[in-house]
Amino acid sequence: xxxxxxxxxxxxxxxxxxxxxxxxxxxxxxxxxxxxxxxxxxxxxxxxxxxxxxxxxxxxxxxxxxxxxxxxxxxxxxxxxxxxxxxxxxxxxxxxxxxxxxxxxxxxxxxxxxxxxxxxxxxxxxxxxxxxxxxxxxxxxxxxxxxxxxxxxxxxxxxxxxxxxxxxxxxxxxxxxxxxxxxxxxxxxxxxxxxxxxxxxxxxxxxxxxxxxxxxxxxxxxxxxxxxxxxxxxxxxxxxxxxxxxxxxxxxxxxxxxxxxxxxxxxxxxxxxxxxxxxxxxxxxxxxxxxxxxxxxx
Amino acid sequence: xxxxxxxxxxxxxxxxxxxxxxxxxxxxxxxxxxxxxxxxxxxxxxxxxxxxxxxxxxxxxxxxxxxxxxxxxxxxxxxxxxxxxxxxxxxxxxxxxxxxxxxxxxxxxxxxxxxxxxxxxxxxxxxxxxxxxxxxxxxxxxxxxxxxxxxxxxxxxxxxxxxxxxxxxxxxxxxxxxxxxxxxxxxxxxxxxxxxxxxxxxxxxxxxxxxxxxxxxxxxxxxxxxxxxxxxxxxxxxxxxxxxxxxxxxxxxxxxxxxxxxxxxxxxxxxxxxxxxxxxxxxxxxxxxxxxxxxxxxxxxxxxxxxxxxxxxxxxxxxxxxxxxxxxxxxxxxxxxxxxxxxxxxxxxxxxxxxxxxxxxxxxxxxxxxxxxxxxxxxxxxxxxxxxxxxx
Numbered sequence: 298x299x300x301x302x303x304x305x306x307x308x309x310x311x312x313x314x315x316x317x318x319x320x321x322x323x324x325x326x327x328x329x330x331x332x333x334x335x336x337x338x339x340x341x342x343x344x345x346x347x348x349x350x351x352x353x354x355x356x357x358x359x360x361x362x363x364x365x366x367x368x369x370x371x372x373x374x375x376x377x378x379x380x381x382x383x384x385x386x387x388x389x390x391x392x393x394x395x396x397x398x399x400x401x402x403x404x405x406x407x408x409x410x411x412x413x414x415x416x417x418x419x420x421x422x423x424x425x426x427x428x429x430x431x432x433x434x435x436x437x438x439x440x441x442x443x444x445x446x447x448x449x450x451x452x453x454x455x456x457x458x459x460x461x462x463x464x465x466x467x468x469x470x471x472x473x474x475x476x477x478x479x480x481x482x483x484x485x486x487x488x489x490x491x492x493x494x495x496x497x498x499x500x501x502x503x504x505x506x507x508x509x510x511x512x513x514x515x516x517x518x519x520x521x522x523x524x525x526x527x528x529x530x531x532x533x534x535x536x537x538x539x540x541x542x543x544x545x546x547x548x549x550x551x552x553x554x555x556x557x558x559x560x561x562x563x564x565x566x567x568x569x570x571x572x573x574x575x576x577x578x579x580x581x582x583x584x585x586x587x588x589x590x591x592x593x594x595x
Numbered sequence: 596x597x598x599x600x601x602x603x604x605x606x607x608x609x610x611x612x613x614x615x616x617x618x619x620x621x622x623x624x625x626x627x628x629x630x631x632x633x634x635x636x637x638x639x640x641x642x643x644x645x646x647x648x649x650x651x652x653x654x655x656x657x658x659x660x661x662x663x664x665x666x667x668x669x670x671x672x673x674x675x676x677x678x679x680x681x682x683x684x685x686x687x688x689x690x691x692x693x694x695x696x697x698x699x700x701x702x703x704x705x706x707x708x709x710x711x712x713x714x715x716x717x718x719x720x721x722x723x724x725x726x727x728x729x730x731x732x733x734x735x736x737x738x739x740x741x742x743x744x745x746x747x748x749x750x751x752x753x754x755x756x757x758x759x760x761x762x763x764x765x766x767x768x769x770x771x772x773x774x775x776x777x778x779x780x781x782x783x784x785x786x787x788x789x790x791x792x793x794x795x796x797x798x799x800x801x802x803x804x805x806x807x808x809x810x811x812x813x814x815x816x817x818x819x820x821x822x823x824x825x826x827x828x829x830x831x832x833x834x835x836x837x838x839x840x841x842x843x844x845x846x847x848x849x850x851x852x853x854x855x856x857x858x859x860x861x862x863x864x865x866x867x868x869x870x871x872x873x874x875x876x877x878x879x880x881x882x883x884x885x886x887x888x889x890x891x892x893x894x895x896x897x898x899x900x901x902x903x904x905x906x907x908x909x910x911x912x913x914x915x916x917x918x919x920x921x922x923x924x925x926x927x928x929x930x931x932x933x934x935x936x937x938x939x940x941x942x943x944x945x946x947x948x949x950x951x952x953x954x955x956x957x958x959x960x961x962x963x964x965x966x967x968x969x970x971x972x973x974x975x976x977x978x979x980x981x982x983x984x985x986x987x
Binding site: 404526529533546547558561 | 697699700701703704705707708709710794797798800801886888889897900901902
C-alpha cells in the first residue's frame with residue numbers, strides 16, 4: 298500500500314516537473330545535457346510565435362518570414378487574398394471557422410476588411426483547433442485567385458501550446474496562424490473552449506479572456522466576406538457592441554479614415570493623405586541628400 | 596459623619612425656611628406691568644399690532660385657505676424637486692433626442708447579407724381588404740394550434756375572402772408547432788421570420804452542412820453516439836431545437852424559409868401603408884436597409900446613437916416610431932404590426948400594433964382584424980394552459 302502511494306507520489310512529482318513552464322525548461326537545459334541538444338524555437342522566453350517588433354507595425358509580421366515593412370497597398374492586397382484562401386481552405390475541408398474582432402467589425406460595415414487593420418482575426422472551436430494541430434500543422438497551402446493572376450503560398454502553423462486553454466503566462470494566447478510566406482503577414486487564429494464547464498457551462502473563452510455565450514455564437518450565420526463564403530456568430534451585433542461599444546457602429550471617422558456613406562467604403566481623410574505626402578517628400582529629400590553626400594565622399 | 600450631627604434639622608419647623616420678604620418673588624395682578632407685553636419678544640409690539648390689525652380684517656375662512664394653499668405649495672415643491680421634476684426633464688430630453696438628428700447615426704453601413712434569408716417581400720395585393728374581405732393579423736402563436744383555430748373560428752375566418760398574416764414566432768415552446776405551420780399553409784397565410792424561426796432555420800442549415808462529424812461541440816451531428824466526457828467542449832448545441840427541427844416536414848421547412856424578415860402589406864384603405872415584422876423597426880432607415888437581426892429581436896432603441904437593442908429598459912422602439920410618423924407627411928407614414936414583446940402585452944398605438952399577449956405562457960392569443968373601410972378590431976381568446984407551456 299505504502300509502496301503504491303509512493304509510486305503515485307513519484308508519478309505526480311515527475312508530471313509536475315515535466316510540465317513545460319518556460320522557467321523550468323531553461324533550468325532543465327542547463328542541468329541535463331541531452332535536453333540542451335534540442336534546438337529551441339522559443340528563444341527561451343516560452344513564446345511560440347515571434348514578431349520582429351512589439352509596436353503596431355512590426356507586431357503584425359511573423360519573424361521567420363519578415364523582410365521589411367510592406368507598403369499599405371501591398372498589405373491590403375496580401376490580406377485580401379490571404380483571407381480568401383483561408384476561408385476557402387476551411388470550407389473545402391469541412392472545418393468550421395468564423396471571423397472575429399476587427400475583422401468582424403469590418404464585415405459589419407461593408408463586408409470587407411477595415412483598411413487600417415494590421416492583422417486579421419478568426420476563431421475556431423477548441424475541438425477544431427486540436428484537429429488542426431493533429432492533421433494540418435505546418436502544412437503549406439497554395440492559392441490561385443479566381444482570375445488566376447495571383448499565386449500565393451500560406452503556412453498553417455499551430456502553436457504547440459494549444460493543450461493549454463487558460464491564459465497561462467500570456468505568451469501563447471494566439472493558437473495558430475495562417476501566414477503569407479512572402480512577407481510574414483498573417484491571420485491570427487484563436488480557439489474558443491469551455492474552460493469551466495462545471496461552474497460556467499456554455500461560456501466559451503479564448504486565451505485572451507474574450508468570453509462568449511453558446512447562444513451568442515451558435516447557430517452561426519452564413520454570409521460573404523471579401524467575396525467568399527464566411528461565417529459570423531449568431532448575435533453579431535451584440536458581440537461587436539460588447540467588444541467595441543456602440544460607438545464602433547456609428548463612428549464614421551476612425552484612424553485617419555472616413556466612412557463614405559455613398560460609396561460604402563472607408564477612405565483616407567484628406568488630412569491623412571496630406572500627411573502621407575509630406576512624409577514621402579521628406580524621405581525623398583533625405584535620400585537625395587544621402588546620394589549627394591556619398592557622391593562628395595567619393 | 597452621621598445623621599445625628601444635624602440636630603437642628605430635626606427640630607426646626609419647615610415654615611421657618613420660607614423667606615419673609617416675598618414681595619419681589621410674587622407678581623401682583625393689580626399692577627399695570629402684569630398685563631403689559633414682555634420686552635424680549637420676537638416681533639416688535641408695533642409690528643405685532645399692525646399684523647393683528649390686518650389679520651383681524653381678513654376673514655378667518657380666508658386665513659385658513661391661505662394656510663392650506665401654502666401647505667399644498669410646499670408639498671408640490673418637494674414632490675416636484677424629488678420626483679416629478681426629474682421625470683419631466685427626462686421626458687423633455689427624450690422628446691428633444693427624438694427630434695434631433697444625431698451627428699453620427701446608426702445605419703449607414705452596408706446591410707449584412709445572409710444566405711437563405713429574405714429581407715423584404717410584398718404581400719400579394721389581392722389580399723388588401725375589398726368589400727367583405729378582411730386581413731387578420733395574429734401575434735406570436737408559438738405552437739398553440741388549438742388556440743389559433745379557436746381564434747379563427749371566433750372571427751368567423753373564411754379562407755375565400757379573409758387573409759391571415761402571422762407576425763413570427765409561430766413555432767417553438769408550445770405543444771404543436773408543425774400543426775400551426777400546416778394550418779398556416781392550408782389557409783395560405785402570410786408570415787414573417789421571428790427570432791425562433793431564424794434560430795431553427797440556421798440550426799437546420801448547420802446540421803445539413805458538411806461537418807467533420809468526429810468533432811464535438813455545438814456543430815456536431817446530433818446523431819453522434821459517442822460522447823467523450825474529457826473533451827474540452829461540453830456544450831453539444833441546442834438538442835431541443837434540433838429535435839423540434841426534426842418534427843417538421845420538408846414542406847413545412849420550405850414554408851418557413853419563405854417567410855421574409857419584413858412583409859410589406861401595402862396600402863390599407865383609410866389606414867395607409869402597413870408593414871409586418873416580428874420585433875420592430877428603426878425609424879428613418881429604409882426597409883431594405885434594416886438590420887435583420889434587430890428587426891427580429893429589438894425592444895428598445897438608444898436615442899443618442901439610434902442603435903436598437905433587445906433589452907427591456909430604454910425608450911421603446913414603438914414610442915420613437917410613433918413620434919417620427921406624426922412628423923411625417925401623411926403619404927410617407929408607415930404603420931407596423933408586430934409581436935415579440937410579451938412583457939408589454941397587447942400594445943396598440945396610432946402607428947404600431949403590438950400583438951404578443953403571451954398565449955404560450957398562459958395569456959391570450961390576439962388577432963387584429965382590419966376590414967375594407969379601415970376599421971380595426973381586436974379579438975382575443977384565452978389560452979388553455981393556465982401556467983403556460985414554456986415553463987416546463
